[in-house]
Amino acid sequence: MGMIDIQNIHFAYANGPPIFDDFSWRIARGDAWAVIGPSGCGKTSLLYLLAGLYIPQKGQIQIENKPVTAPRPRSGLVLQDHGLLPWATVYQNARLGLTVRGFYGSDGRHAPIDEELTMPEADQRVQYWLEKLSIQQLRSQYPSQLSRGQRQRTAIARTLAMQPDLLMLDEPFSALDAPTRQDLQKLILNLGEDGKLTIIIVTHDIEVAVTMGRRILALNLNGNRHARIIENSDA
Amino acid sequence: MRPQINVRSALLGILMFTAIWQVLAWVVRQPILPGPLVVVPIFFQSIFGVLGIHFLASTARVVAAILIAVLAAVPIGLILGQMPKLDRIMAPLIAITYPIPKIVLLPVIYIFMGITDISKIFLIALIIFFQILVVVRDEAANLHPELILSVRSLGAGRRALFRYVYLPASLPAVVTALRLSVGTAIAVLFIAEQSLTSYGLGYYIVVETYQVLQYPQMYAGILAMSLLGLLLYFCISSLESRLCKYQKG
Numbered sequence: 242m243g244m245i246d247i248q249n250i251h252f253a254y255a256n257g258p259p260i261f262d263d264f265s266w267r268i269a270r271g272d273a274w275a276v277i278g279p280s281g282c283g284k285t286s287l288l289y290l291l292a293g294l295y296i297p298q299k300g301q302i303q304i305e306n307k308p309v310t311a312p313r314p315r316s317g318l319v320l321q322d323h324g325l326l327p328w329a330t331v332y333q334n335a336r337l338g339l340t341v342r343g344f345y346g347s348d349g350r351h352a353p354i355d356e357e358l359t360m361p362e363a364d365q366r367v368q369y370w371l372e373k374l375s376i377q378q379l380r381s382q383y384p385s386q387l388s389r390g391q392r393q394r395t396a397i398a399r400t401l402a403m404q405p406d407l408l409m410l411d412e413p414f415s416a417l418d419a420p421t422r423q424d425l426q427k428l429i430l431n432l433g434e435d436g437k438l439t440i441i442i443v444t445h446d447i448e449v450a451v452t453m454g455r456r457i458l459a460l461n462l463n464g465n466r467h468a469r470i471i472e473n474s475d476a
Numbered sequence: 477m478r479p480q481i482n483v484r485s486a487l488l489g490i491l492m493f494t495a496i497w498q499v500l501a502w503v504v505r506q507p508i509l510p511g512p513l514v515v516v517p518i519f520f521q522s523i524f525g526v527l528g529i530h531f532l533a534s535t536a537r538v539v540a541a542i543l544i545a546v547l548a549a550v551p552i553g554l555i556l557g558q559m560p561k562l563d564r565i566m567a568p569l570i571a572i573t574y575p576i577p578k579i580v581l582l583p584v585i586y587i588f589m590g591i592t593d594i595s596k597i598f599l600i601a602l603i604i605f606f607q608i609l610v611v612v613r614d615e616a617a618n619l620h621p622e623l624i625l626s627v628r629s630l631g632a633g634r635r636a637l638f639r640y641v642y643l644p645a646s647l648p649a650v651v652t653a654l655r656l657s658v659g660t661a662i663a664v665l666f667i668a669e670q671s672l673t674s675y676g677l678g679y680y681i682v683v684e685t686y687q688v689l690q691y692p693q694m695y696a697g698i699l700a701m702s703l704l705g706l707l708l709y710f711c712i713s714s715l716e717s718r719l720c721k722y723q724k725g
Contacts, residue, residue, distance in 0.1 A: 289625065292629050294625050294628055294629060312628055312629050312630075312631055314631055316629070317629075318626070318629040320622055320625070320626050320629075322620075322622050322626075323626070324622055324623050324625070324626020324627065324629075325626075326623070326627075326640070326641065326644070327722055327723075328644050328645070328648075328719075328722045329644075329722075337627070337630060337640065338630040338631070340640070341627075341630050341631050341632045341636045341640065342631060344635075344636050344639065344640075345631070345633075345636065350631075351631040351632070351633060351636070352631060383721075383722040384722075385722060385723065396626075399630070403630070
């Protein structure tokens with residue numbers, strides 16, 4: 242994946258002040274970024290914009306020199322509240338992304354054009370990630386029966402089963418106990434080690450930002466025209 | 477709260493009901509209230525004959541009405557739930573028409589559609605339609621926006637959202653609405669079957685038995701109609717339990 246290029250975007254919610262006013266940001270392939278800032282500064286909105294779920298009112302976001310106008314097949318987003326289907330089991334939830342791809346076929350819009358998975362291959366991939374995230378024994382449970390950490394891991398398994406080249410996580414470690422948090426942090430850092438996966442983590446926790454982000458973007462409440470970038474090469 | 481009913485409690489209920497009925501029959505001691513010892517043998521004799529045909533006719537009408545109502549109301553409810561602007565336009569009309577007891581439209585339906593099976597089924601379907609429309613619309617509209625965004629981020633467009641989110645999200649509400657309206661549906665069926673038809677439990681109870689003072693046979697017909705209601709309620713209730721098991725976290 243080439244660079245992510247956010248060019249002079251302006252974004253505001255209806256009747257609200259601008260969250261992003263002439264904001265620009267560049268992300269190189271394989272980078273690991275942490276995004277921090279006070280509540281309401283636009284951290285989650287930034288992820289939605291990168292994921293193609295929101296469109297800026299002015300300016301443009303490009304990924305691999307293509308404008309982002311809709312969710313991109315190789316972008317993976319894990320939201321703070323996980324977005325799991327309450328009526329589906331852990332296995333069905335983890336498979337959902339691949340199920341949706343199968344629903345549309347490899348059309349390049351809803352699913353990558355260069356990926357055609359058979360059902361057994363898709364099942365294998367999901368099984369792999371359930372085991373890697375130590376939740377395979379929960380495959381028949383429903384989200385209401387899981388702890389927050391288990392729901393978090395199910396959502397991550399769902400995204401990783403789709404083999405994204407851009408992984409975006411919104412507060413992935415909040416309300417997790419320390420051992421679970423460390424395991425997840427290690428897993429995500431390992432994923433990014435080969436330089437093929439670009440990672441962006443939104444967090445309010447400075448410690449998480451310093452641990453996970455080789456570079457840190459500090460947003461503010463003033464439209465983020467001049468957001469600070471902090472190099473953190475020790476991460 | 478949904479009353480808990482399983483096979484065991486249903487049998488117990490039937491036993492208690494039968495006992496009370498028999499006691500009342502002994503107290504009243506009139507031909508207008510025969511006891512279960514008289515009616516039940518007549519029921520079992522005729523359910524495999526004439527009564528059975530009327531039972532099947534009524535069952536077919538009410539099941540057809542349920543299917544039509546569900547197939548019409550679910551897509552419309554989902555569309556209204558997903559499109560707030562359209563919902564805002566339609567909401568006043570739905571709010572006004574929803575509380576109208578649809579049974580009062582029976583003469584109008586008969587005028588336009590004739591006194592046929594279709595018009596009877598249409599009336600029952602209309603009643604169930606409104607119940608389902610409102611719950612499906614509300615369920616679709618109240619889905620957490622973050623859930624929708626999350627599934628959209630997986631590449632889901634409108635069709636996939638409909639198939640994997642909106643439809644499964646609304647199914648439990650549909651089944652609950654059905655469970656709550658099955659009693660009314662049977663009641664309306666009873667009334668509708670009293671006019672210009674030769675088949676159906678309503679016809680059997682009122683025209684073929686009550687009007688010729690065949691009271692034991694009339695009670696057998698009432699038993700059959702009660703059984704129809706009970707069976708429908710049971711089926712819908714167990715479907716509801718299956719669809720809602722994810723909620724018992």
